[in-house]
Amino acid sequence: MGLQGQIIPYKNGEKEEDDDERAGKEISPFPPPPLHSKFAVVGYALTSKKIKSFLKPKLEGLARNKGILFVAIDQNRPLSDQGPFDIVLHKLTGKEWRQILEDYRRTHPEVTVLDPPDAIQHLHNRQSMLQCVADMNLSNSYGKVGIPKQIVIKKDASSIPGAVAKAGLMLPIVAKPLVADGSAKSHELSLAYDQQSLQKLEPPLVLQEFVNHGGVMFKVYIVGETIKVVRRFSLPDVCKRELSNIAGVFRFPRVSCAAASADNADLDPGVAELPPRPLLEKLARELCRRLGLRLFNLDIIREHGTRDRFYVIDINYFPGYGKMPEYEHIFTDFLLSLVQNQYKKKST
Numbered sequence: 001m002g003l004q005g006q007i008i009p010y011k012n013g014e015k016e017e018d019d020d021e022r023a024g025k026e027i028s029p030f031p032p033p034p035l036h037s038k039f040a041v042v043g044y045a046l047t048s049k050k051i052k053s054f055l056k057p058k059l060e061g062l063a064r065n066k067g068i069l070f071v072a073i074d075q076n077r078p079l080s081d082q083g084p085f086d087i088v089l090h091k092l093t094g095k096e097w098r099q100i101l102e103d104y105r106r107t108h109p110e111v112t113v114l115d116p117p118d119a120i121q122h123l124h125n126r127q128s129m130l131q132c133v134a135d136m137n138l139s140n141s142y143g144k145v146g147i148p149k150q151i152v153i154k155k156d157a158s159s160i161p162g163a164v165a166k167a168g169l170m171l172p173i174v175a176k177p178l179v180a181d182g183s184a185k186s187h188e189l190s191l192a193y194d195q196q197s198l199q200k201l202e203p204p205l206v207l208q209e210f211v212n213h214g215g216v217m218f219k220v221y222i223v224g225e226t227i228k229v230v231r232r233f234s235l236p237d238v239c240k241r242e243l244s245n246i247a248g249v250f251r252f253p254r255v256s257c258a259a260a261s262a263d264n265a266d267l268d269p270g271v272a273e274l275p276p277r278p279l280l281e282k283l284a285r286e287l288c289r290r291l292g293l294r295l296f297n298l299d300i301i302r303e304h305g306t307r308d309r310f311y312v313i314d315i316n317y318f319p320g321y322g323k324m325p326e327y328e329h330i331f332t333d334f335l336l337s338l339v340q341n342q343y344k345k346k347s348t
């Protein structure tokens with residue numbers, strides 16, 4: 001274990017040298033301390049894109065001040081020969097990697113793997129991804145949360161118009177690749193305006209009713225028990241007149257990127273109002289439990305013209321936390337709480 005001493009050096013919650021600027025500037029470039037020191041060691045296996053957006057100097061600096069050390073996992077060497085780790089943080093795809101992690105979890109039950117590969121796998125299919133939300137049927141005095149009506153088309157594009165009519169899906173329809181594995185292709189979405197054009201789509205797909213939501217969506221970031229909500233610009237509403245005048249399939253880019261933050265925009269208050277906190281807390285808590293995940297975000301929209309009718313349209317594993325306000329503090333506190341729980345378990 002990385003935590004080999006008796007004393008835990010963490011100063012969780014204390015006001016210390018974790019001032020954002022200082023954490024980033026003073027400590028860089030982080031000469032590695034020996035692994036036998038009392039650091040919590042977090043091994044990470046991330047893509048270079050993710051390392052750039054997540055493992056920023058400010059995060060590493062703050063982590064180090066709190067007694068957390070990030071160590072890159074070498075994928076060319078056996079995992080058991082590396083570390084020792086207290087936590088393994090990962091976002092890589094592929095059957096081989098999943099197997100490596102499963103084996104490691106079995107042989108190293110004392111290490112927290114964020115998160116279990118089979119649970120993550122659940123989010124790699126856009127149908128199973130939203131099933132938990134549908135099953136939950138969340139409805140209380142704060143609102144109702146569901147998913148848009150959707151069907152799966154595995155193959156044969158010519159069958160789509162019939163399948164859509166049979167399921168009673170209303171146009172326009174959002175077509176999303178069935179597989180959501182983080183690849184560029186899995187984010188290539190389109191909007192189909194008429195029945196005939198549906199044949200132009202390329203299965204395997206999830207076809208989802210487009211829900212008007214005033215052009216603003218909410219991203220709910222989850223890190224363990226902490227949630228943060230931000231507004232993003234989204235696709236504009238499609239009115240009936242537009243629907244009867246337009247035909248065809250339109251590809252659209254990733255509209256929910258950071259550049260399109262809507263947090264400071266001058267918006268219709270009925271559209272901009274964040275979903276009620278207690279509703280989101282219940283949703284997040286229940287999803288963590290049902291999915292068995294601690295690191296994810298969800299995209300949620302409010303049906304335009306309603307106050308309390310919400311739809312979850314997407315769930316992403318280990319999303320772009322770099323865009324989540326205060327993620328450095330939230331993430332490091334979360335890692336500390338995990339290690340402290342491990343320590344408590346061991347000493348009882």
Ligand SMILES: Nc1ncnc2c1ncn2[C@@H]1O[C@H](COP(=O)(O)OP(=O)(O)OP(=O)(O)O)[C@@H](O)[C@H]1O
Pocket residue numbers: 148174176180186187188189208209210211212213217233234235254255256299301313314316
């Ligand atoms: N059913 C829907 N009704 C209305 N708008 C939708 C619907 N589904 C998706 N959208 C819009 O399309 C965008 C992209 O869809 P989605 O989030 O499913 O794709 P993604 O590629 O998985 O996104 P991410 O980058 O968040 O992983 C959403 O952010 C939203 O603006």
Ligand SMILES: O=P(O)(O)O[C@H]1[C@H](O)[C@@H](O)[C@H](OP(=O)(O)O)[C@@H](OP(=O)(O)O)[C@H]1O
Pocket residue numbers: 047049050053054091181182183219256257258297316318319320321322323
């Ligand atoms: O945080 P939001 O706005 O939801 O968008 C994220 C996507 O959902 C993630 O899939 C991206 O991560 P990957 O590129 O590792 O899949 C992630 O990439 P990033 O971590 O490089 O920013 C983001 O694009």
Ligand SMILES: [Mg+2]
Pocket residue numbers: 256299314
């Ligand atoms: Mg999304």
Ligand SMILES: [Mg+2]
Pocket residue numbers: 180314315316
């Ligand atoms: Mg997604």
